[in-house]
Amino acid sequence: MRIIVSIKVETILIYLTNKYMQSQINNNNINNTLYVGMDLHKNNSVFCCKDYSGVIVDRRKVLTDRNDISRYVRSFQNSWSNISLVMEPVSQWYFFADLLQDMNVDVHLAHPMKVKAIASARIKTDEIDSSVLCDLLRSNMLPEAYFSPPNVRDWKEMVRYRASLVNLRTQVKNKIHSILFKHALKHEFTDLFGKSGRLWLESLTLKEPFKSNLDNYLKSIDHFTFLIKESETTIESLVSENEQTKLLVSIPGIKYISALSIMAEIGDVNRFLSSKKLMGYAGLVPSTYSSGDKVAHGRITKQGSKWLRYIMIEIAHNQLRCKRKPGFGTYYRKVQKRKGSKTAAVATARKLLAVVWRVLKDKREWQESAPAVGSQRLLTEIISS
Numbered sequence: 001m002r003i004i005v006s007i008k009v010e011t012i013l014i015y016l017t018n019k020y021m022q023s024q025i026n027n028n029n030i031n032n033t034l035y036v037g038m039d040l041h042k043n044n045s046v047f048c049c050k051d052y053s054g055v056i057v058d059r060r061k062v063l064t065d066r067n068d069i070s071r072y073v074r075s076f077q078n079s080w081s082n083i084s085l086v087m088e089p090v091s092q093w094y095f096f097a098d099l100l101q102d103m104n105v106d107v108h109l110a111h112p113m114k115v116k117a118i119a120s121a122r123i124k125t126d127e128i129d130s131s132v133l134c135d136l137l138r139s140n141m142l143p144e145a146y147f148s149p150p151n152v153r154d155w156k157e158m159v160r161y162r163a164s165l166v167n168l169r170t171q172v173k174n175k176i177h178s179i180l181f182k183h184a185l186k187h188e189f190t191d192l193f194g195k196s197g198r199l200w201l202e203s204l205t206l207k208e209p210f211k212s213n214l215d216n217y218l219k220s221i222d223h224f225t226f227l228i229k230e231s232e233t234t235i236e237s238l239v240s241e242n243e244q245t246k247l248l249v250s251i252p253g254i255k256y257i258s259a260l261s262i263m264a265e266i267g268d269v270n271r272f273l274s275s276k277k278l279m280g281y282a283g284l285v286p287s288t289y290s291s292g293d294k295v296a297h298g299r300i301t302k303q304g305s306k307w308l309r310y311i312m313i314e315i316a317h318n319q320l321r322c323k324r325k326p327g328f329g330t331y332y333r334k335v336q337k338r339k340g341s342k343t344a345a346v347a348t349a350r351k352l353l354a355v356v357w358r359v360l361k362d363k364r365e366w367q368e369s370a371p372a373v374g375s376q377r378l379l380t381e382i383i384s385s
Contacts, residue, residue, distance in 0.1 A: 034080040037134030038087040039126045040064065040096065047072065048130035049140060059127065064092070067101060073103060086137040089145050094153055107147075110136070113303075114143035126146075147266045155264035158238070159257065160307070162173050163229040168223035176217050178200070179210055193221065235260055243363075249364035250329025251355055253318040258311050262356060265308035269361055275354040282308040284350050300346060309349070316348035328352065 034057060039046040045064045049057040062072050076083060084106040087093055097107045109134055148156075173193060180187070183206065189197040198218070204222040206214060236256045239245040248259035265282075272278040279285050281304040285296040302309070319329045328348050336344035359366055 032080055033082040033084055034076055034082060035134050035138040036085040037087055037130040037132070037137065038096075039130040039133065040087050040090050040092060041126070042092075042118045045069065046126040046130045048127065048134045049076065050131075051132050052138060054138070059130075063125075066095070069096065070099065070103065073100060073105060077103075080254070082106065084108070084137060086110050086133045086142060088115070088133075097147070108137060108142060109145040109147050111143040111145040114328070146267060146271065152235075152264055153262055158235055158308075159261045159264055162228060162235070164256065165224055165228045165231065169221055169228070169347070172217050172220045176214060176287065179206070179214055179217075181187060183210070232257060239263075244360060247359045247363065247365055248356065251352070251359065252322040252325045252366070253315045253352070258315055261307065261311045264313075265305045266356075266360070269357060272357060275357040278357045279350050279353050281305060282312060282353060284309055284312065284353065312349040312353055313345050315352055316345045317350055319352075 033052060037048040037049050037050075039048075041064060043064055044061050046061050048059050049154055057076075060149075061074070062068050073083065073085075083104075085100060086094065086108040088110050089112070093109065097109070099230065100107050115133070115136065133142075146366075154329050158213070185204070187197065187200065189200070191197055192201070201214065201218065204211075205212065209338055212335070242263075245259045248254050248262060252278045254262070266272075266278070269278075272281065276285070283302040283304040283306070284300055287301050288298060289298060293329050316328070316332065319327045319332050322329055325329065328351055330346050331351060332348045335347045355366065
């Protein structure tokens with residue numbers, strides 16, 4: 001007789017958690033800690049609070065408001081000497097993590113993909129999610145995400161603010177291209193929004209409302225350009241004396257803006273044990289499919305930081321323009337000739353990321369060849385190894 005037993009993932013997790021906690025009880029390691037799983041959402045957040053043995057102390061849906069959440073957490077502080085809370089790094093986690101830490105709460109960040117791999121289930125609700133997070137935390141099985149310090153988070157906001165301005169300016173430029181397309185107007189300018197192109201656009205005779213729209217779009221471009229330059233000045237003044245920035249700008253193709261973008265995404269470089277780990281974090285490594293004796297590699301994974309991947313691809317494309325300080329332009333052209341521009345950009349981005357890791361790790365500026373001291377090799381050899 002074949003018996004098929006269906007056991008929920010949550011049930012297994014609770015069982016393992018309780019076994020672990022029972023061992024802690026037997027070892028007299030009981031402490032007065034409240035474990036809280038917080039499923040953070042835009043409007044309402046769900047809390048699941050348990051003690052060390054897995055007994056539910058409270059389960060409640062709370063308005064995602066600073067005052068309501070503060071009031072809810074404070075209601076436990078008189079009864080419990082320690083509160084340990086876990087949340088996932090969604091859009092509002094910056095603020096609430098800092099708020100709760102100021103209230104002496106031990107805050108942890110769960111790694112969303114790894115939590116899903118451990119505790120995925122057919123039935124998914126906010127109550128189940130918060131309970132699973134709480135069980136992972138109290139059983140010391142929680143896969144944690146990088147908890148970036150406040151200054152790194154500020155860097156992210158600065159570079160992403162500038163990126164948003166550039167995107168808005170691009171949208172306005174596309175509106176102008178649309179007006180020209182509707183009037184069957186062609187141009188031969190290399191840069192339509194350069195000096196000569198602007199004069200031509202301003203001289204066009206168009207019927208209303210297209211003429212007014214064109215003039216206002218041009219004013220909008222000027223305004224966004226001003227804001228972009230202002231943000232770049234702020235960034236340069238902030239990071240020009242930063243030691244990590246000085247190291248990064250020594251690499252061909254990296255300027256202050258891209259340097260701060262890299263610093264904001266990497267944070268502490270010591271959390272990456274090798275350059276390959278950093279490449280994996282940027283999603284620049286090929287996917288691997290292995291079965292039996294067959295191993296195949298596919299497209300890059302594109303997992304991890306999309307911002308780091310984007311900025312490294314941009315820097316890779318810029319290698320062809322590096323004349324005064326040659327970088328990886330030769331390598332880019334070599335791969336481009338065989339496999340095309342996209343593959344060349346990705347391969348060059350991986351090389352550059354290896355250089356970034358080595359420069360930050362050794363705290364030494366870029367040199368095309370490393371000093372001939374001891375067993376040090378050429379930096380290019382280190383990258384290719």
